[in-house]
Amino acid sequence: MDEKRVMIDVDHVTIRFNLSNQKVDNLKEYFIKFLKRELMFQEFLAVKDVSFQVRQGEAWGLIGTNGSGKSTMLKAISGILKPYRGSISVNGTVAPLIELGAGFDPEMSARENIYLNGCVLGHTEKFMDEHFDEIVDFAEVRDFLDSPLKNYSSGMRARLGFSIATMVKPDILIVDEILAVGDYKFRQKCEKRMKELLSGGTTLLYVSHSIDEVKRLCDHAIWIDKGVERMQGEAKEVCDAYMREMKK
């Protein structure tokens, strides 16, 4: 077979949010609204009928303006959101970096958090034992291992989160604009790491507002505008078209 395995198949996906004006989250309001027949479901489609296929080893950039549904798309691929219509099938392990260190507990030490976050990503404790030193060295936090994470700076936290998620060589890496907090040196390091993973066969989905970064890292791109797909294809072409539109 010439064609590489399809890692992510997004098939005519529509994602719906409940945009009720006031959130009804207690019984009293619920009953009042129910009696007044005001329990309307104001729907808001964050992503409308988008399809694309990502093959093994490809790097896709998702571009678009703020609130165009990029992050929602990534959340659906990671399994956090269920699509309203259409289907998403994913082959392989996904490391979602939607927010670095989402699973961190500020009261616990970095050492404990590395294990906790690793397990949140679906790894076993034994596996984390084996990779512990690698993670600590990449994040450069060895001197602070036993202090609680609440005393860490946001940059340190981001470094730790990134190294945990990428040290484990996932099949699919999902990166959502998280490197903005790191300093220049760390961004360079992350980019290098992502390139290493890419050459090792990892598939990358990348959201960034830095078009240069998308051009540098990705070979394909999809442009989503207000939930609707505008264009997909070679990264350079899509990025150029996007920039032309933005400059208008």
Next chain:
Amino acid sequence: MDKTKNKLVLFGEEFWKYRDLLRLLVTRNLKLKYRRSFLGYVWSVLNPLLIMCVMTVVFSTMFSRNIENFPVYLFCGQLLFNYMNNSTHQAISSITGNSALLKKTYVPKYIFTLAKITSCLMDMIFSFGALLIVMLVTRASFSWHFLLFPLVILQLYLFCVGLGLFLSQANVFFRDIGFIYNAVTTAWSYLTPIFYPLEALPEWLIWCVTHLNPMYFYVAQFRDLVYSCTLPDPSMVLAGCGAALVMLAVGIWSFIRSQDKFILYI
């Protein structure tokens, strides 16, 4: 038929994959509870012991005449009821409290509820130390029946898991659940013979408690084993298992039905 079997297999695989997460969450809950306290885990033993002392002093003047060895009688009920009370109260906020994580990564959602119930179970098992101390001090009789207590605890655990799952999913949609449940558990604790003998109740209430209160099934079995050193009545065991399985089924069913909608409400 094939499809349901497939789902079960998937569930099993996922549970196995995240087993270390469950263990870490349980140890985290226990660690955080006693972090920065001098006595640490000793509090799991000391705390029920102190409360029991207070309650014994208060209630022994009221009921001690018809109950022999009141401290052990009280402790058996207290231990089990407190476990149910604490674990389900903590379970209520287990989904809403972890919203940051659930919004950012995919984790099986029931793990958080299960972790709360399980860490409370560990806590209760530490508290068995206190029960042993009370039994030794009051020179209560020990027998091999005592060793059968895990069978009762297992029923109670399944019951609490079911109840916890139900409450935690309901709390996502209605945040009032926590307050309502507070009142429910207060009533429940008075309707369970913990610090009074069952016979102190009027006849019709006795019928209600012995037939409709699941906590009575567990407390009664546990007291038979530990306090009276006899085997529990088979009908009690049956009722206890039945209540546990029904609650578990209700919990799982309601949780599965609503878990995909959590993300829109947390």
